[in-house]
Amino acid sequence: GESVGLHLPTLSVQEGDNSIINCAYSNSASDYFIWYKQESGKGPQFIIDIRSNMDKRQGQRVTVLLNKTVKHLSLQIAATQPGDSAVYFCAENIRSGGSNYKLTFGKGTLLTVNP
Amino acid sequence: EAGVVQSPRYKIIEKKQPVAFWCNPISGHNTLYWYLQNLGQGPELLIRYENEEAVDDSQLPKDRFSAERLKGVDSTLKIQPAELGDSAVYLCASSAGRGENIQYFGAGTRLSVL
Numbered sequence: 001g002e003s004v005g006l007h008l009p010t011l012s013v014q015e016g017d018n019s020i021i022n023c024a025y026s027n028s029a030s031d032y033f034i035w036y037k038q039e040s041g042k043g044p045q046f047i048i049d050i051r052s053n054m055d056k057r058q059g060q061r062v063t064v065l066l067n068k069t070v071k072h073l074s075l076q077i078a079a080t081q082p083g084d085s086a087v088y089f090c091a092e093n094i095r096s097g098g099s100n101y102k103l104t105f106g107k108g109t110l111l112t113v114n115p
Numbered sequence: 116e117a118g119v120v121q122s123p124r125y126k127i128i129e130k131k132q133p134v135a136f137w138c139n140p141i142s143g144h145n146t147l148y149w150y151l152q153n154l155g156q157g158p159e160l161l162i163r164y165e166n167e168e169a170v171d172d173s174q175l176p177k178d179r180f181s182a183e184r185l186k187g188v189d190s191t192l193k194i195q196p197a198e199l200g201d202s203a204v205y206l207c208a209s210s211a212g213r214g215e216n217i218q219y220f221g222a223g224t225r226l227s228v229l
Contacts, residue, residue, distance in 0.1 A: 105157025
């Protein structure tokens with residue numbers, strides 16, 4: 001069935017290091033992907049998105065890479081800071097015809113940044 | 116600019132009681148979503164509105180859950196009667212339109228059913 005999963009449920013890094021969070025998806029019909037950050041007690045916060053016709057997109061300190069061949073998505077955070085500590089979700093947008101679509105979230109990766 | 120506003124932030128009720136959650140989306144956003152989030156899991160879509168029309172409610176347990184968005188702005192999600200397994204965070208999100216538009220989430224309502 002359709003699934004969006006993460007290779008690493010937890011990731012611990014030192015402040016200043018770069019972080020890489022990975023995500024595998026299984027639906028080749030997915031045409032749009034989003035990374036969200038969720039801090040404790042808050043709703044998911046948009047970080048960066050990428051369309052399926054791209055393989056890389058950069059934001060401020062974050063880069064998303066998309067490899068459609070192996071259905072893999074990654075989020076790279078440069079110079080990780082304590083404020084980056086949160087759960088990170090990848091989400092895939094699947095179109096099912098016409099205006100029908102659905103954003104499906106993976107389970108999430110807990111990123112802990114050690115000072 | 117105000118984000119998506121949800122209330123209450125927390126709700127504790129006994130099983131079999133009714134409960135309602137309220138959401139005010141970002142101004143101008145036509146699309147509104149209700150999600151359920153269990154601990155340690157990603158959000159799962161319950162229902163999606165385009166203006167006042169529920170265009171996807173396939174994941175909404177209609178025997179006990181209901182939702183409305185009468186004027187195409189605010190929305191209410193109701194559970195009646197609540198069960199122990201309904202304990203979760205209920206998230207509301209909104210987006211400017213269809214498809215690839217970014218969904219912006221509220222802080223959620225944490226429901227505990229005792």
